[in-house]
Amino acid sequence: MSAWLSTFPMPAIVTILAWEWAPFMMLIVLAGLQSESLEVLEAAKVDGASTVQTFTRLTFPHIRPYVRLACC
Numbered sequence: 001m002s003a004w005l006s007t008f009p010m011p012a013i014v015t016i017l018a019w020e021w022a023p024f025m026m027l028i029v030l031a032g033l034q035s036e037s038l039e040v041l042e043a044a045k046v047d048g049a050s051t052v053q054t055f056t057r058l059t060f061p062h063i064r065p066y067v068r069l070a071c072c
Contacts, residue, residue, distance in 0.1 A: 024070070025071070028070040032065070033063060036058075036059060044057075
């Protein structure tokens with residue numbers, strides 16, 4: 001294992017950093033998802049929006065600021 005770390009240090013560092021920060025970023029995205037209004041999602045369903053349309057036009061734009069906060 002240590003020979004792999006000394007041969008390929010960059011992938012090892014990237015893996016360690018991803019393992020460290022992924023749970024924190026998922027908590028931020030989860031907070032964004034929980035803050036979305038259920039009334040808006042229900043109105044989209046009543047209007048006949050598909051699941052993909054609801055995600056791409058309502059949910060993703062809503063969580064975009066949270067994703068930016070987590071990534072930058």
